[in-house]
Amino acid sequence: xxxxxxxxxxxxxxxxxxxxxxxxxxxxxxxxxxxxxxxxxxxxxxxxxxxxxxxxxxxxxxxxxxxxxxxxxxxxxxxxxxxxxxxxxxxxxxxxxxxxxxxxxxxxxxxxxxxxxxxxxxxxxxxxxxxxxxxxxxxxxxxxxxxxxxxxxxxxxxxxxxxxxxxxxxxxxxxxxxxxxxxxxxxxxxxxxxxxxxxxxxxxxxxxxxxxxxxxxxxxxxxxxxxxxxxxxxxxxxxxxxxxxxxxxxxxxxxxxxxxxxxxxxxxxxxxxxxxxxxxxxxxxxxxxxxxxxxxxxxxxxxxxxxxxxxxxxxxxxxxxxxxxxxxxxxxxxxxxxxxxxxxxxxxxxxxxxxxxxxxxxxxxxxxxxxxxxxxxxxxxxxxxxxxxxxxxxxxxxxxxxxxxxxxxxxxxxxxxxxxxxxxxxxxxxxxxxxxxxxxxxxxxxxxxxxxxxxxxxxxxxxxxxxxxxxxxxxxxxxxxxxxxxxxxxxxxxxxxxxxxxxxxxxxxxxxxxxxxxxxxxxxxxxxxxxxxxxxxxxxxxxxxxxxxxxxxxxxxxxxxxxxxxxxxxxxxxxxxxxxxxxxxxxxxxxxxxxxxxxxxxxxxxxxxxxxxxxx
Numbered sequence: 296x297x298x299x300x301x302x303x304x305x306x307x308x309x310x311x312x313x314x315x316x317x318x319x320x321x322x323x324x325x326x327x328x329x330x331x332x333x334x335x336x337x338x339x340x341x342x343x344x345x346x347x348x349x350x351x352x353x354x355x356x357x358x359x360x361x362x363x364x365x366x367x368x369x370x371x372x373x374x375x376x377x378x379x380x381x382x383x384x385x386x387x388x389x390x391x392x393x394x395x396x397x398x399x400x401x402x403x404x405x406x407x408x409x410x411x412x413x414x415x416x417x418x419x420x421x422x423x424x425x426x427x428x429x430x431x432x433x434x435x436x437x438x439x440x441x442x443x444x445x446x447x448x449x450x451x452x453x454x455x456x457x458x459x460x461x462x463x464x465x466x467x468x469x470x471x472x473x474x475x476x477x478x479x480x481x482x483x484x485x486x487x488x489x490x491x492x493x494x495x496x497x498x499x500x501x502x503x504x505x506x507x508x509x510x511x512x513x514x515x516x517x518x519x520x521x522x523x524x525x526x527x528x529x530x531x532x533x534x535x536x537x538x539x540x541x542x543x544x545x546x547x548x549x550x551x552x553x554x555x556x557x558x559x560x561x562x563x564x565x566x567x568x569x570x571x572x573x574x575x576x577x578x579x580x581x582x583x584x585x586x587x588x589x590x591x592x593x594x595x596x597x598x599x600x601x602x603x604x605x606x607x608x609x610x611x612x613x614x615x616x617x618x619x620x621x622x623x624x625x626x627x628x629x630x631x632x633x634x635x636x637x638x639x640x641x642x643x644x645x646x647x648x649x650x651x652x653x654x655x656x657x658x659x660x661x662x663x664x665x666x667x668x669x670x671x672x673x674x675x676x677x678x679x680x681x682x683x684x685x686x687x688x689x690x691x692x693x694x695x696x697x698x699x700x701x702x703x704x705x706x707x708x709x710x711x712x713x714x715x716x717x718x719x720x721x722x723x724x725x726x727x728x729x730x731x732x733x734x735x736x737x738x739x740x741x742x743x744x745x746x747x748x749x750x751x752x753x754x755x756x757x758x759x760x761x762x763x764x765x766x767x768x769x770x771x772x773x774x775x776x777x778x779x780x781x782x783x784x785x786x787x788x789x790x791x792x793x794x795x796x797x798x799x800x801x802x803x804x805x806x807x808x809x810x811x812x813x814x815x816x817x818x819x820x821x822x823x824x825x826x827x828x829x830x831x832x833x834x835x836x837x838x839x840x841x842x843x844x845x846x847x848x849x850x851x852x853x854x855x856x857x858x859x860x861x862x863x864x865x866x867x868x869x870x871x872x873x874x875x876x877x878x879x880x881x882x883x884x885x886x887x888x889x890x891x892x893x894x895x896x897x898x899x900x901x902x903x904x905x906x907x908x909x910x911x
Contacts, residue, residue, distance in 0.1 A: 343358075405783065419594065472491070570590065606637040643716065677728060823846045828841045885901060
């Protein structure tokens with residue numbers, strides 16, 4: 296496992312038409328073309344590690360997965376990690392503006408607190424707010440993104456209700472390779488990145504640093520431009536010894552400042568995002584390997600206008616054993632983590648421990664495969680939770696794989712939910728239970744030589760939803776309570792093809808996230824979305840574009856504040872004008888569509904960015 300844990304209408308018609316086109320291409324391919332499509336098959340049916348803690352191709356994972364590889368990231372050159380996630384199958388994003396402003400990522404209609412973010416196996420989040428600060432992550436630090444949809448509580452513990460997103464940093468390989476990139480564009484934005492990578496005598500290394508500055512734009516009408524800056528550094532180092540043992544370290548730290556509108560007054564937040572870890576893997580026998588990982592994650596934010604400091608830290612120790620039994624594989628392990636809070640707010644409790652044991656069996660009875668997992672968590676704050684999952688896959692033929700799964704998960708109450716002191720507006724509730732969920736899913740994947748398609752239908756039932764309620768009846772003080780239930784139903788279609796120098800990807804998503812107590816749609820979620828990406832190689836040139844379309848959403852739980860739907864168009868071009876030299880131009884929101892995903896906060900208008908790069 297390559298992580299710190301074991302290694303419009305016409306357009307819609309075109310998107311839906313990709314799958315049968317790919318099928319026809321496969322049926323007519325000659326034997327001479329087989330070797331030419333090997334690399335394409337690897338991209339279209341990539342290895343995934345997040346779904347099962349072990350390397351499995353996308354069809355073998357028995358999960359709804361999306362992989363965004365290094366080529367995708369290079370071509371699309373996102374300024375924010377959520378730009379590449381937006382409207383992917385089952386993914387929705389809401390943001391209080393661009394360039395480092397508060398952002399939420401919803402997987403399959405669940406809350407942002409129910410979508411864990413991992414960086415090379417290390418979880419990053421705010422223990423007080425419960426969700427990660429997606430807006431502060433520089434996408435240039437990563438070479439791969441895996442999005443696994445569906446519950447994964449039995450593998451990752453708390454909050455993996457809608458799924459899991461994992462970001463992978465690069466590993467060094469080959470001769471020492473330097474790289475540097477400079478660019479800029481609209482909103483007086485400037486970017487610079489430099490890196491060095493390589494491998495020698497069993498040692499692999501990758502070091503990188505980046506800087507982004509932007510004066511921003513008028514996010515709130517009449518309140519002026521709101522700027523953002525980010526400086527990030529990354530170090531990754533590993534060594535494989537002669538006997539097969541491996542030792543590795545990772546450090547990633549991002550810090551900067553973001554400006555915002557504080558109810559008519561200017562405000563700013565200084566932030567730090569950091570993950571660090573060390574792992575050791577030992578092959579005990581030919582069939583048994585063991586890995587120990589020690590890690591720390593920090594989310595720190597200081598906002599002077601509110602005189603607030605929220606610094607959270609999570610330390611984790613995880614032991615994982617993998618046993619190969621012929622075509623079967625067994626994983627068993629234990630995990631201990633501790634959350635700590637250092638804040639200007641006097642929380643009633645400022646730390647909590649969690650202990651967990653877990654196991655997973657991956658069994659291959661071809662054409663039938665079975666995946667079963669179980670995990671038990673014991674948390675100092677909210678008690679014990681047991682989660683499990685069962686997945687069945689059946690290879691109908693060499694092309695199609697049918698899958699069915701059932702899984703449970705839970706969302707842990709945050710420090711704010713539990714311990715926030717009474718400030719006259721809100722007070723935490725230490726008697727909260729965790730939200731619990733169960734999900735059923737049925738899917739089928741077609742994997743062709745030049746393309747793929749994947750269709751999934753699912754239903755998630757969530758009990759004991761944590762909701763803010765009026766405790767005294769006059770609206771003066773609110774608290775959190777387990778009073779609501781939700782039912783989320785959805786259909787996802789993903790398809791793609793790599794053929795005749797074209798790279799095509801499309802995603803259609805329907806989601807019905809309903810609060811069962813009110814019959815209303817959960818706030819800030821669109822129910823329908825489309826994403827279509829197309830790129831073509833033309834010698835030393837690449838040309839491409841993306842269309843993203845979503846219907847309306849509501850900004851409030853009562854569904855009274857309606858935010859209109861939108862469609863955006865982005866175009867891009869790249870040119871390799873000399874050996875190891877390239878330049879890239881991106882035009883975003885080309886039609887200058889005005890839209891909001893959070894009431895009162897404008898999304899960026901038309902923008903252009905140009906960069907020059909030296910290196911591989």
